[in-house]
Amino acid sequence: MIKNITIGGMLSKEHNHTMKRYVPAKSALISIRFIMLILAAAITVISYIFLNNYTIIMWIIIFVCWGTAILYGFIFIPIYFRNTVYNISETDIRKKTGMLFFSKQFMKMRSIQYISTIITPFSKLTGLNFIIVNAWGGRMVFCFLNREETLEISSHLDEFIKNNV
């Protein structure tokens, strides 16, 4: 989802600029839930086959596995998706994210050195696309974006790096 917003209302006129807002794709949340479901089912089957003689251990593993899947799939990851926002302007990029503890990151555009993109197969459907922004002092990772948004952001950042001599 892209939204144009204006920041810097309290600052001088030079600091006023539009920035684009990006949020993780909903399809990614469904994909993660689906992957977790398959993993949990696989672990259940494997435990049932190989730990049939140790029923207590088998049930502990199955409960822990499904408990984690439900906790993350229905509570933590939806919170993460709801709270994650990426902002990109002409001068800087910002990220707000978190599950239990929330963090805000800020990076100047001119400190960006290069970017790496990870576009997984069928990512149009799954939303499993990532951008790694490598800069002076560290990196910022944009997770679970739409494929179109991933391509748009990466080309925008790439254009900036090219002109930022």
Place this chain on the structure above:
Amino acid sequence: MLENHIFSYIFKSRQHPIKIFTYTTSGFWLLLIPLARKLYRLSFNVAEWFKGDWLDIIIISIIFGFAFLRWFFITFAIDKDSIRTGTGYFGLIKSKINFNTICSVTCSQGPFYRFFGCYKVCIDTNANFIRRGHDITLTLKKSDFQNLTNILKEKNIGKVKYSYTPKKVHLIIFSLLFSSTLSGVILLSTLMIQVSRIIGRQLEQKYLIIVNQRIQNFLTINLPPIAIAAASIIVIGWLYSLAVNLLRHWNFTTVRQGDSIIIKSGFITNRESVIMRDKIYSVDVRQNFFMRMFQICSVNIDCAGYGKGMRQIAVLLPVTTNREVNNSLKILMPEHINPYNKLKSRFRDFAGFTTPPFLLCLSIPVLAYIMWRIFPDWLVIIRFVAFIVEIPAFWLFVVKFASVFTTGVGFEEGYAVLNYCKLYQFHKVTIPADQITKVDYYQTILQKWSNNCSLRIYTYSENIKCHKIKNFPLKQAKTLLEKQGYHMEIK
């Protein structure tokens, strides 16, 4: 559409196929030897061979298959203004590095790579996430390597070349001075342990006996065998490190052409680094006590990627005289300026420099005495070890005393000069003032009495570095820093 995509992926540029073998496990070759021996014994009867060793063959095939897939999925493309790579599982991580952000490109070719006509290329930018590694590391075929170097050097073609080649004697002195005993000792010890594991402890004992006998023939004093063995390991380790250093820096040449500096070196493994001049953070003129006495120095630079590997030194001028260093730097880095110390430490504050090494010197005999009281039978070895450890401690005292006369800070024309002594080495770091990210001063109890302070200057390069400069009058230090815009007063 999909077919087009698959076919275009197959025909993408890849690393030299020899890289497949380096992607296998290190013991891969050891697995092949018994298999090959068995095949030879069976007079190359492949069917029988498969029947007997099918599990080994499958495991080796899987290892080789994984290595092949890893090689297959690492692709690259060299464009006019950038290099694009596909790395990671199934080549999913697509990176693009524009040439204008590159700080250094280092190419190396050892005898093995030379035989197969390939080059190892490491590309670095100021992005510092991968602390030990490079941003891109590829093993390229000769044609791809030439394509890349042609693009990198294209803009400098026709521009004047200024070159600096040190004398061979200077390279030998450099290798002697900067050989690290530790790395040699680690390698030698590892070798000894591995050999002991394979053929038992007989060799180790034989080695100790031979070394002991030989040395006792030369020396009249009686030394414990373990001390002789330790000393011999240290000497051999140092000699190994010396040989590695010498071979690494043999044929050293620095060339400035246009906006880049090209550094070539190596005897067995040839290395060539292309460094962007505007991406050099700082110049560090290094000296130890002997170098200071003989008025010689070594110049290092701080640039992302250069001198980053194991046992590598980011050297620009291996050894030069104090008289020539400024002229050589003017030739290689014309924009480099040489600021003077505006703030110097005072002789009367020498106690601030010498107290820690003095206490260290005193503590060694005290510790030796305590150890002797606890283990009275170990007198000979305790005395020997205490004597050996006392030498570097006393030397540190001498060096720190000498540093009283050299320590200082200065700012001039947007550059800062930081003169300080770190352990046994004197540093003169020249850095653009805007590269300084943080300045602070601190006072020990002794400094509080004498109204002195020590400065900690943090500079930003690929990593954050802290330069500690000791013992300045607090008032003068504050005034100098305030002049540069670092206001320390908190209201």
